[in-house]
Amino acid sequence: MKPQLRLKTLAAAVIACGALLLPHAAAAKAKTLEDQLLAAAIAYDAKPSAQKLDKVKALIAKGAKVHFALSPTQKTQNISPLNLALFARNYTLVQTFLEQKPDLSIPVYDEVLEQPLLYAMKHADADKPSADDNKIVAALLAAGPNVNTFDHDGALSPLLFASGNMPPFPVRVDWQEALLKAGAQPNQQNNEGNTALMSTSAGNLQALQLLLKAGVDAKLKNRNGATAMHYVCERDSALTGKSDPDAETRIRLLKKAGADINGMASPDADIPLGPPLMAAMNSKNPDCVKALLKLGADPDGQAYANPAHSVEWKHDKAPLTVREEVLSDTIGMYPAELVKLLRR
Helix, strand or coil: CCCCHHHHHHHHHHCCCCCCCCCCCHHHCCHHHHHHHHHHHHHHCCCCCCCHHHHHHHHHHHHCCCCCCCCCCCCCCCCCCCHHHHHCHHHHHHHHHHHHCCCCCCEEEECCCHHHHHHHCCCCCCCCHHHHHHHHHHHHHCCCCCCCCCCCCCCCCCCHCCCCCCCCCCCCCCHHHHHHHCCCCCCCCCCCCCCCCCCHHCCCCCHHHHHHHCCCCCCCCCCCCCHHHHCCCCHHHHHHHHCCCCHHHHHHHHHHHHCCCCCCCCCCCCCCCCCCHHHHCCCCCCCHHHHHHHHHCCCCCCCCHHHCCCCCCCCCCCCCEEEHHCCCCCCCCCCCHHHCCCCC
16 A cells, blocks of 8 residues: 555544544644554554654653553544554564553454454454564564453454454464464353354364364254254355365264264244254355265254244244245255255
8 A cells, every 4th residue: 555545544543533633734633642643553554664663662751651541522532553453464563562560451443442452353364464463463463461351242252253253254274273272262252142163163174173172062053943964064254155175074073072962952942953964055065065964964853943934834833844845945045965965
């Protein structure tokens, strides 16, 4: 990104976050050391130089705080210098600020109640994090944050994010490994009851092996009664439509770990859900469906825990089986290649 464009981008980000600092006027209007540090950080990120970095360090030496709690009623500044450095994905600034040992339990800013580690992970490049992205995550981990903290609504922790619980962000096995070494609990569950394995990690052999070795319980169920086996055919979006040679190995590993290949979801599930085979019919992964059938998934078992979730079910009839549900599809809900697998 060109320096001037980057400067404008960062200025817009600061304004959007409520700091109300324009890059060219920030230093003149700054009333606090923190305001001045924020302006100096913007200037350094736009066009790095040793002189500009020295100015950042000089302000820190004068007592400028690099990260701090922010009041929702504070109108002049509600973004910290550390947050700005994380947003900019600027490793040099992040490392400079981390040397001051800031409290990493403080959220990045009041509108986004995420601690710095999770925030940095979410702002890395989703397709292929850069070397700086990885260095920033490593630096934050080295600073000793609580790696088991969830975001404000309890949906994501760093481990769950790295495990693919927030599509389209892919599984990051390197981050999973680093987080587990830093003390991440493998069986942590979010507000939906999901573990790290109830995600595309179940469809990633390397991630699955790592999590099982770390002690994740494959028998755990989420709020809807699903286990990791319900996710075994789900993979990162980049793999959609591609062959899945590891499917059988993953299913065998989960079976060995105690996950039921025909385990039924809860009748009270708030989404249409049944056994793993029914969940797999929406995966567009024929190799995995074949492997489930080979290893004991029952196509003639009930399709949905709540029969009313079957489009064609009549209240005076028995619940539809997986086979009946799929073969009765008239709107192309299931890929033809998967439908073919269930024809007698």
